[in-house]
Amino acid sequence: MTSQKKAQKSLKKRVSFLNDIQSQRLAFFVKALVEWFVQNGRDLPWRRTRDPYKILVSEIMLQQTNVEIVVPIYNKFLQQFPTIQRLAHSPLKEIKEITDQLGYKRRGEYLHEIAKQITFERNGQFPSNLDDLLSLKGIGRYTAGAILSFAFEKEDRTAAIVDVNVERVLGRIFGLWKWEKNVIFEKEIWKLSETIISKGNVWFINQGILDLGAIVCTAQKPKCPLCPMTEICMYYETEVPKIAPLDLFFPLENQ
Numbered sequence: 001m002t003s004q005k006k007a008q009k010s011l012k013k014r015v016s017f018l019n020d021i022q023s024q025r026l027a028f029f030v031k032a033l034v035e036w037f038v039q040n041g042r043d044l045p046w047r048r049t050r051d052p053y054k055i056l057v058s059e060i061m062l063q064q065t066n067v068e069i070v071v072p073i074y075n076k077f078l079q080q081f082p083t084i085q086r087l088a089h090s091p092l093k094e095i096k097e098i099t100d101q102l103g104y105k106r107r108g109e110y111l112h113e114i115a116k117q118i119t120f121e122r123n124g125q126f127p128s129n130l131d132d133l134l135s136l137k138g139i140g141r142y143t144a145g146a147i148l149s150f151a152f153e154k155e156d157r158t159a160a161i162v163d164v165n166v167e168r169v170l171g172r173i174f175g176l177w178k179w180e181k182n183v184i185f186e187k188e189i190w191k192l193s194e195t196i197i198s199k200g201n202v203w204f205i206n207q208g209i210l211d212l213g214a215i216v217c218t219a220q221k222p223k224c225p226l227c228p229m230t231e232i233c234m235y236y237e238t239e240v241p242k243i244a245p246l247d248l249f250f251p252l253e254n255q
């Protein structure tokens with residue numbers, strides 16, 4: 001065998017070894033995440049429904065806003081506008097009286113516009129595929145994926161979600177946290193998110209990543225001792241030894 005052939009063979013072996021490691025990590029991640037979420041996930045009103053209208057309302061309200069602030073306003077909104085048809089026929093002023101309490105004042109317009117699109121242009125039929133969802137006013141790739149995974153539980157790649165929390169959690173676990181936040185990074189994170197949900201359990205996986213990012217793998221001082229991912233997390237392996245021990249042993253008090 002020539003030295004070139006030998007080098008190719010060794011490279012192939014190395015690539016296949018790395019692929020095996022990555023699929024083992026992915027399998028561990030999915031299992032540990034779902035088990036953790038079942039025990040520790042937050043009980044939120046929009047998690048008790050699969051109604052796409054209610055999921056839509058929650059997702060628009062949650063944009064750049066804390067869960068605690070959203071819950072009472074979400075409940076009040078649905079009491080006043082219990083169906084998408086009711087919302088479509090209501091004056092924008094009444095809608096904004098509630099949604100403007102959350103700041104970022106375009107939310108009311110978006111919700112009203114979407115309600116009218118679905119009620120009058122789509123005969124009340126809520127879209128259940130990525131392209132149709134993206135054609136709605138103010139709906140981007142994240143919100144479309146959230147609606148697909150939380151309302152329709154689609155077990156395909158279009159139900160992937162990526163926001164800053166997902167970027168942080170996946171980036172730390174799978175070793176991308178030092179990458180520059182550019183197009184290549186975005187592409188890799190979306191690919192990772194799509195791979196993770198491609199085998200099913202999408203509702204639990206997407207909700208689980210969001211909660212892991214909100215409760216444990218926080219931006220400042222991640223609470224690694226409480227995390228189910230320490231066995232596979234690359235950030236934990238390389239960065240945590242540099243963190244002061246007290247921050248690790250008393251993470252909750254330091255947040």
Ligand code: SF4
Nearest residue numbers: 217222224227233236
């Ligand atoms: S081990 Fe630490 S850094 Fe890694 S995912 Fe868990 S909380 Fe985040």
